[in-house]
Amino acid sequence: MTRLEQLFDGTLPRLVMFDLDGTLMDSVPDLAAAVDKMLMLLGRESAGIERVRDWVGNGSRVLVRRALAGSYEHAGVDEDETDAALALFMQAYAGSHALTTVYPGVRECLDWLATHEVALAVITNKPAQFVAPLLDEKGLGGYFGWLVGGDTLPQQKPDPAALFWVMDQVGATPAESLFIGDSRNDVLAARAAGVPCVAVSYGYNHGRPIDEEEPQLVLDDLRQLVASPGGLR
Numbered sequence: 001m002t003r004l005e006q007l008f009d010g011t012l013p014r015l016v017m018f019d020l021d022g023t024l025m026d027s028v029p030d031l032a033a034a035v036d037k038m039l040m041l042l043g044r045e046s047a048g049i050e051r052v053r054d055w056v057g058n059g060s061r062v063l064v065r066r067a068l069a070g071s072y073e074h075a076g077v078d079e080d081e082t083d084a085a086l087a088l089f090m091q092a093y094a095g096s097h098a099l100t101t102v103y104p105g106v107r108e109c110l111d112w113l114a115t116h117e118v119a120l121a122v123i124t125n126k127p128a129q130f131v132a133p134l135l136d137e138k139g140l141g142g143y144f145g146w147l148v149g150g151d152t153l154p155q156q157k158p159d160p161a162a163l164f165w166v167m168d169q170v171g172a173t174p175a176e177s178l179f180i181g182d183s184r185n186d187v188l189a190a191r192a193a194g195v196p197c198v199a200v201s202y203g204y205n206h207g208r209p210i211d212e213e214e215p216q217l218v219l220d221d222l223r224q225l226v227a228s229p230g231g232l233r
Contacts, residue, residue, distance in 0.1 A: 002225065002226050003219075003225050003226075003227070003228075007178070007198070007217065008196075013118060013177055014118065014170065014171075015120075015121065015166070015167060016118050016119070016177070016178045017120075017121045017122070017123050018120070018121070018122050018181070019122075019179075019180065019181035019183070020122050020126055020131065021057070021124060022057070022181075022202075023180060023181050023182045023186075024103065024106050024122070024140065025100050025102055025103065025134070025138060026101050026103060027097070028052055028053045028056060030093065030098075031063070032047065032049040032052035034093035034095075035067045035089065035092075036048070037092040038064070038085055038089040038092055039067060041088050042088070044068075054204070057185055057204055057205070058185065060086065060089060060093075060126070060127055062074065064082060064086045067089075072206065090127070093130065094129075097138075100138065102138050102140065105221040105223035105224075106140070108222075108226075109222035109223055109225055110140065110143045112226040113143075119145055120143050120146075121144055122135065123163060123189075125149075125150035125156045125157055127150055128150070128151055128152045130149070131149045145170075146169055146170070157186060157188070158184070158186075158192065160192035162189070163189055163193040164193055167195075174193055174194035175194075179193070179195050179198075180198045180199070180222070181200075182199060182200050182202070182204060183205045183210070188213075196216045197215040198216060198217045199213065199215040199218050199219070200219055200220070200222065201220050
């Protein structure tokens with residue numbers, strides 16, 4: 001029996017929803033490049049990959065505000081300044097995503113789920129205009145029947161609205177669904193929706209270990225989800 005089946009009392013969920021950045025793909029190198037280009041155009045010092053890695057997860061606007069503040073805390077950043085910087089960031093990020101890579105184990109996990117006819121969706125705080133093209137560019141677009149970006153609905157994670165929307169589209173209950181992510185926002189959204197949550201250890205949880213958020217399961221590789229407990233360490 002796989003770990004996934006163990007989570008669902010020996011059966012499979014009808015629906016598995018995934019976060020994108022930090023869960024399916026390591027997109028920080030391209031995000032950091034766009035942030036640094038934005039900062040350069042504003043006459044500021046670059047931020048670099050490691051700082052950006054701790055800032056992502058709350059959507060592009062918050063990422064830009066953190067970059068302007070040079071800090072995770074961004075309450076003092078002016079809204080007009082944010083608007084101008086965000087336009088520069090969006091233009092920069094719309095270019096190449098050559099530095100973004102799919103994490104090991106992702107394709108194998110998605111193949112297994114698709115073979116077992118589990119409905120699949122992506123729910124991310126990344127702007128929707130980037131989601132489908134990025135998935136297609138990296139060869140993952142064909143797996144997912146539903147895509148929700150950070151501006152698809154009025155609410156973003158940790159609000160559970162996107163999870164409820166996808167479950168309604170699929171006709172799945174919370175007990176028949178699973179959310180997989182890498183951050184506190186993902187765990188909180190799943191908890192608020194009454195959906196079990198699996199977290200990956202390799203993502204971008206603002207520099208904090210994800211097990212502190214107490215998801216149902218923490219994995220180092222998504223292949224572990226569809227392997228027997230002793231099958232992949």
